[in-house]
Each structure stands twice: as C-alpha cells, then as structure tokens.
Amino acid sequence: MGHGWQGAVLKLFRGKDFTFTVTGAEQVTEDYRRVRFTDGGLLAAAGVHPTMWVRLWFDDAGKPHQRAYTLVDPDPAAGTFSLEFALHDGVASHWARTCAPGDTVEATLQGTGFEAPDPLPARLLVVGDPASLPAVNSLLDALPGVPATVWFETQHASDDELPVRLDPAHHELRRVPRQGGGADLVARVKAELPELADAASYVWIACDTTTTRTLAAYARKELALPKERVHALGYWRAS
Numbered sequence: 001m002g003h004g005w006q007g008a009v010l011k012l013f014r015g016k017d018f019t020f021t022v023t024g025a026e027q028v029t030e031d032y033r034r035v036r037f038t039d040g041g042l043l044a045a046a047g048v049h050p051t052m053w054v055r056l057w058f059d060d061a062g063k064p065h066q067r068a069y070t071l072v073d074p075d076p077a078a079g080t081f082s083l084e085f086a087l088h089d090g091v092a093s094h095w096a097r098t099c100a101p102g103d104t105v106e107a108t109l110q111g112t113g114f115e116a117p118d119p120l121p122a123r124l125l126v127v128g129d130p131a132s133l134p135a136v137n138s139l140l141d142a143l144p145g146v147p148a149t150v151w152f153e154t155q156h157a158s159d160d161e162l163p164v165r166l167d168p169a170h171h172e173l174r175r176v177p178r179q180g181g182g183a184d185l186v187a188r189v190k191a192e193l194p195e196l197a198d199a200a201s202y203v204w205i206a207c208d209t210t211t212t213r214t215l216a217a218y219a220r221k222e223l224a225l226p227k228e229r230v231h232a233l234g235y236w237r238a239s
Contacts, residue, residue: 016045016046016108016109016110017106017107017108018040018041018054018106018108019040019104019106019107020038020039020040020042020104020105020106020107021037021102021103021104022035022036022037022100022104022105023038023101024036024101025096025099025100028084028162028163029158029159029161029162030156030158031086031087031130031155031156031158032084032085032086032159032162033084033087033096033097034082034083034085035082035083035084035085035099036080036081036082037080037081037082037083037105038079039079039080039081040107042079043074043076043079043081044079046109047076048071048076049113050114050138050139050141051114051135051139051142052070052074052114052138053068053069053135054068054071054107054108054109055067055108055109055110056068056092056105056107057105057108058092058095058105059091060091065092066108067092068235069083069134070083070084070134070135071083071134072084072134072137072138083134084133084134086129086130086133116142116143117202117228120143120146121143121146121200121201121202121229122146122200122201123146123147123148123149123196123197123200123201123202124139124140124143124148124149124201124202125148125149125193125197125201125202125204126140126148126149126150126151126204126205127151127153127185127189127203127204127207127215128150128151128152128204128205128206128207129154129208129235130154130155130159131207131235131236132206132207133152133163133164135206136152136164137163137164137165139204140166140167140171144167145170146170147170148170148171149172149174149196150166150171150173150174151174151176151185151188151189152164152173152174152175152176153175153177153182153185153207153211154177154178155177155178174188174192181210181238182207182208182210182211182214186211189218190215190218193218193219193223194223197219197223199226199229202229202231203225203229203230203231203232204231204232205219205230205231205232205233206232206233206234206235207235207236208234208235208236208237208238209234209235209236210237210238211234212234213232213234216232219232
C-alpha cells in the first residue's frame with residue numbers, strides 16, 4: 001500500500017518506514033484494546049524515549065489513512081512493544097478489533113521527541129484522556145518519585161477501569177467526565193491548576209486539539225508559566 005502525499009511529505013522530513021507484526025491482543029475494557037507487536041527493527045534503529053510514538057498506516061477503501069500511537073512497554077532487547085487503541089468508529093479501531101497474530105501493519109517514525117525537564121520539576125501536572133493514556137503512563141514512568149496530579153477526562157463508564165500507572169505515594173488522579181466537548185475539563189483545570197502550578201512545575205497537556213490549545217494558552221499566558229515548562233500536543237480532533 002502506498003502512503004500517498006502524506007507519506008511523501010514524511011519522507012522529505014526523513015521519516016523512516018518499518019513493518020510491525022502482530023503477536024497478540026487483549027481487550028483491556030470494552031472500549032480499549034492493547035495489541036502486541038514485533039518491531040521490524042524500529043527500536044534497534046531509533047532507540048527509546050518517553051512518550052515515543054509512531055504513525056500507523058491503514059487502508060481506507062483504497063486510500064492511505066494514518067494515525068499516531070504511543071509505544072507501550074518497548075523492549076529493545078526483544079524488539080517488542082504494544083500499542084493501545086481507544087476504540088470508536090473508524091478505520092484504525094476496526095483494524096485493532098480484528099487483527100490477529102501474523103498480521104502486519106506499516107509504520108513511519110517521524111516527529112517524535114521528548115526531553116525530560118531539567119531540572120526535574122517539583123510537581124508534574126498532567127491533563128490527558130484515554131487517547132493519550134499510553135503517553136501519560138510513559139511520562140509517569142520516566143519521572144519516578146516526582147509528585148504528580150493527573151486530570152483524566154473519561155468518555156465511557158469503562159474508562160474508570162483503564163490502567164493508569166499511579167504510585168499512590170506520589171500521584172493523584174482527578175477524573176473528569178467529558179461534557180460540553182471538553183468544556184468541563186477546561187473549567188475544572190482552570191479552577192484547580194493555579195493552586196498547584198508555579199515555575200518549578202511541569203505542565204503536560206494531551207487531549208483533543210481544541211481543549212489542548214485552550215489549556216496551553218491559559219497556562220502560558222494567564223498563569224505566565226515558562227514556555228519550556230509547558231508541553232502541549234493535541235492527540236485527536238473532536239468531530
């Protein structure tokens with residue numbers, strides 16, 4: 001399958017292509033699925049860093065369709081990792097529901113990157129949702145011992161069962177049901193962030209694009225947090 005104009009652009013920006021092979025899958029909840037892979041040489045070629053992600057390519061009625069996913073528990077020695085899919089109606093979700101061991105999927109590595117804040121933050125302040133859960137968990141794993149508050153937006157009752165990797169000694173989880181297209185999450189974070197955030201904190205925001213932009217602007221402009229202490233990336237677009 002060709003990757004169309006998007007693939008051509010990624011090539012211009014030195015995107016590297018790999019083929020992953022499915023080794024198994026498990027239904028984490030009725031709305032969330034984990035698929036395990038061998039990496040096709042990815043980890044040996046690129047190494048590993050927190051929140052590392054790749055673009056998967058799917059066939060959409062003969063047209064290339066790509067979506068980005070964060071690596072879960074990458075093991076460079078074994079050449080394996082998992083990807084987690086927040087399920088909905090769509091090409092990628094359909095593939096995740098039906099894939100079987102031996103199936104392959106093409107992927108491109110381009111655009112990923114993360115450097116741990118230096119010095120380490122006094123507190124980590126995270127805003128995420130099921131789509132960014134693998135990245136949230138990767139971030140928490142990468143900064144062990146750093147106190148963290150996580151605002152986690154949920155869409156389904158089953159989201160309460162999702163495996164957020166919390167250390168009870170250091171982490172606090174604040175669940176926020178999705179209402180008003182993310183408006184409730186914005187209001188909750190704006191009401192609670194000021195008492196926790198300062199120049200020694202690190203704010204990491206990854207939810208739908210509109211919510212992410214709104215909260216990032218709030219943290220940078222209204223709270224006047226240093227730009228190097230606010231990381232924001234929209235993980236999906238609300239329809």
